Amino acid sequence: MRMKRITYKLFLITSFILLAFACLIYLTLYFFLPTFYEQYKTDQLQKGIVEMIDESKDLPIQNALPLFDEYAQKNNAMIYLHNEEGIIIYASFLSVIQGNASPNGMYDITVPLRNSSDLPNSFDVTMPIHFQDANLTLVVSATYQPINEASQVLALFLPYISIIVVIIGIGSAYLYSRFITRPLIYINKAAQKMANLDFSERIEVRANDEMGELSNSLNDLSRNLQQSMLDLQDANQKLKSEMEKEREVEKKRRDFFAIVAHELKTPLTIMKGHLEGMMYNIGPYKDRDTYLQKNFQTVQDMEQLVREIIGISKLEQHTFKLQLEEVNLAELIDTITKDLGFFASQKDIDLIKKIDSQLSVHTDRFLLEKACKNIIHNAIMYSPNDEKIYIEVKQNSLLHQINFRVINTGVKINEEDIQHIFKPFYRIEKSRNRNTGGSGLGLFIVKQISEALFITYSINNTEQGVEFLVILPLSIK
Numbered sequence: 001m002r003m004k005r006i007t008y009k010l011f012l013i014t015s016f017i018l019l020a021f022a023c024l025i026y027l028t029l030y031f032f033l034p035t036f037y038e039q040y041k042t043d044q045l046q047k048g049i050v051e052m053i054d055e056s057k058d059l060p061i062q063n064a065l066p067l068f069d070e071y072a073q074k075n076n077a078m079i080y081l082h083n084e085e086g087i088i089i090y091a092s093f094l095s096v097i098q099g100n101a102s103p104n105g106m107y108d109i110t111v112p113l114r115n116s117s118d119l120p121n122s123f124d125v126t127m128p129i130h131f132q133d134a135n136l137t138l139v140v141s142a143t144y145q146p147i148n149e150a151s152q153v154l155a156l157f158l159p160y161i162s163i164i165v166v167i168i169g170i171g172s173a174y175l176y177s178r179f180i181t182r183p184l185i186y187i188n189k190a191a192q193k194m195a196n197l198d199f200s201e202r203i204e205v206r207a208n209d210e211m212g213e214l215s216n217s218l219n220d221l222s223r224n225l226q227q228s229m230l231d232l233q234d235a236n237q238k239l240k241s242e243m244e245k246e247r248e249v250e251k252k253r254r255d256f257f258a259i260v261a262h263e264l265k266t267p268l269t270i271m272k273g274h275l276e277g278m279m280y281n282i283g284p285y286k287d288r289d290t291y292l293q294k295n296f297q298t299v300q301d302m303e304q305l306v307r308e309i310i311g312i313s314k315l316e317q318h319t320f321k322l323q324l325e326e327v328n329l330a331e332l333i334d335t336i337t338k339d340l341g342f343f344a345s346q347k348d349i350d351l352i353k354k355i356d357s358q359l360s361v362h363t364d365r366f367l368l369e370k371a372c373k374n375i376i377h378n379a380i381m382y383s384p385n386d387e388k389i390y391i392e393v394k395q396n397s398l399l400h401q402i403n404f405r406v407i408n409t410g411v412k413i414n415e416e417d418i419q420h421i422f423k424p425f426y427r428i429e430k431s432r433n434r435n436t437g438g439s440g441l442g443l444f445i446v447k448q449i450s451e452a453l454f455i456t457y458s459i460n461n462t463e464q465g466v467e468f469l470v471i472l473p474l475s476i477k
Contacts, residue, residue: 007181014173022165030155045075045123045142053129053138060133061089068092077142081129089136187215194222197229260309260425267298308441311370312424312448322364322452324476329393329402330357332365336373337391340380347385351376355393359402362475363453371449372404374442375468379408387411387465402472409465418459422447 048071056064061081068079072092080091122143129138190203202222203215274295277285285291337344337351344351361368379389387410395402413421420426425440450457456471 007177010181011173011177014176015170018169018173022169042123048075049125049140057130061131064131065090075142077140080139081136083136191218267302271295271298312445324362325365326360326362327365327368329359330355332369333391336376340377343380349380349383350388352388353391359393359395361402361472367449367453371446374446375406378442379406382411383408384410400474404470404472406468407464411465412461413466
């Protein structure tokens, strides 16, 4: 299995440290252990000698001999006592000494004194010692040979120790490096996914140390970054949508003003022709009273068109504010039908109303009256003579809304025209004769007002004729 570079680095560094410490410990034992042991052994021997001398001052020679035996056995030392003539009185290294014993039981032989250079690595001390019954010379001799042999054994055992140290060191370094770097490698893979904006994986490191805190921090970073990305995407989407709407509105505005220019250009051209004809007394234009009346009517139509355009412009302004009040729908419809009664009577059209007198909505009265008036007027203008127009207003209690329905009989609208009927200056009557229709802005104004008052509207063909349905909310918040 391929390990990452950090695992290699940690493995090599740990192996080097372990092997270096092993070598340092071995060299310390090999070079400093003999010296340390020699110093320790010397201190122990000297301390024991001082204690024997102190305790022997109050004892006779015979009673003090057990002290010398114990010291010799404990320190693996050779002890003997001799007098001024060099005759050994006591020797710990002789179990049987050839010769005559003195009357007090001591050995009475002469042994040449050993020089300190006779044994290598030895401890030799010669000191006077006083007893109750004699003053003698104490000779102590000990060797350091065993520790030197231990150093030699360490040197011989070096290959075996090296193999064991290398195996344990490398094995421990490998396990340690794997243990330490496994969560790091795992966290690194997850961090790389986060760097590639892949937030599907969560880091699961169950630990109470810095590694656990790092994983938790990265998880928090992932969640926050993911949420920020989603918020940014939503914001970008909204901005894109708003920009598209703005472009669409701008396009509609340009188209609208292009149509307005065309609508104004036609009557102006007509008026210009009439006026030129009257100025030069050409043909029928000599009858100035007739053509002045026609021009006056054209000016009135243009004035009405300009007022409607101004009203549409006000609705599209951001500074426009609704004037909300409680509006009784029965009173509102009565007012509208009275104003339009003249147009209905000219075509012998019956206006049949079915309205609950208690229904009211909280809305802008002026705009609602304008929209309803345009709908009813439009139904009158496009209905044949001797037809009926049904005006119905009823409440839908379950949905907390009011349905306003206008049905004009004896007429149908092509499906193609229904799709475009709410566009500005669109007219079903293609000749665009002012005597057979309006300016083409009536239903467009209804659309603009409905959007401002949060009204849902639709127009459909029914068995009776054409139905215009408006759904009014009881209140605008």
